[in-house]
Amino acid sequence: MTGFCGSPRRKGNTDILMQTVLDEASEKGFDTEMVYLSDAHVGFCKACDACHLPNGKCIIDDDMESLVQNMKESDVWVFGTPVYWWGPTAQMKVFVDRWYGFYSDNLFKNKKAILVVPMEDTDEKTASHVVGMFQDSFDYVGVELSDVIVADGVRNRGDVKERPELIQKAKDSVSKVVVSKKAKTAKK
Ligand SMILES: Cc1cc2nc3c(=O)[nH]c(=O)nc-3n(C[C@H](O)[C@H](O)[C@H](O)COP(=O)(O)O)c2cc1C
Incomplete structure (x- = not known):
């Protein structure tokens, strides 16, 4: 399970909740890793369409290739972004835009x-826009969104630690992935 943290604030609310998910997953036997998008060099998609040529690939030489490797290596992804102006953070949006090169x-x-x-x-x-962006994008590319944790009413770094119900929601999200994984295996 890999977390892709779109908040620039270390030990902030996104970081804490995502780390809670990963710690719980680790207890349940997952290998876990956290990637901080703020530490990665990810350039803006230039819409040059080089990636869509036969055997084409992205012309931007940055950390995206290693992030894609992180994505490939895990069955479950945790995406975290605080709401910034009713949308995701720029770090998260730039990362998602670059999926254009390989979404198919x-x-x-x-x-x-x-x-x-x-x-x-x-x-x-x-x-709603952040959740909708992810839900619609995931529907389009074939990812199952197993759980959404909207942590409302948290402003300052670490506010979420005073909200046990949100910490619990983060822990519970791991069982939802496990349950949906088992259900799928059982159907086969
Ligand atoms: C640039 C910026 C824009 C923000 N825009 C919104 C917003 O539109 N709506 C909102 O409810 N909170 C907004 N916030 C507050 C953050 O979502 C909130 O502080 C969140 O807990 C930050 O998460 P973090 O601790 O992981 O950084 C904004 C904060 C910043 C810095």
Whole structure:
């Protein structure tokens, strides 16, 4: 299970909740890893379409190749971004845009994802664009969104630690992945 953290704030609410998911997963036997997108060099998609030529590949030489490797190596992805102006952070959006180069690859098939979205607002609607962006993109590329944790009413670094129900939700998300994995295996 790999976490892709889109918050620039270390030990912030996104980081803490994602780490909670990964720690719980580790206890349940998953290998886990966290990637901080703020530490990675990921350039903007230039829409040059070189990636869509026969045998084409992205012309940008940056950390995306190693991030794709991280994606390939795990069955479950945890994406975390706080709400920034009703959307995801720029770090997360730039990363997602670059999937344009390989969204039709098998890379996305049979993967599962957990989404973590902290925000200051207490109106769940404020997270709707972020959740909708991921849900629709995942539907398009074939990823199953197993759980969404919207952590509302958290503003300052670490506020989420005072919210045991959100920490519990993060822990519970791991069982949801396990259950949906088992259900799929049973159907085969
Ligand atoms: C640039 C910026 C834009 C933000 N925009 C929103 C917003 O539109 N709605 C909201 O509820 N919170 C907004 N927030 C608050 C963050 O979502 C909130 O502080 C969150 O807990 C930060 O998560 P972190 O601790 O992982 O950085 C914004 C914060 C920043 C820095």
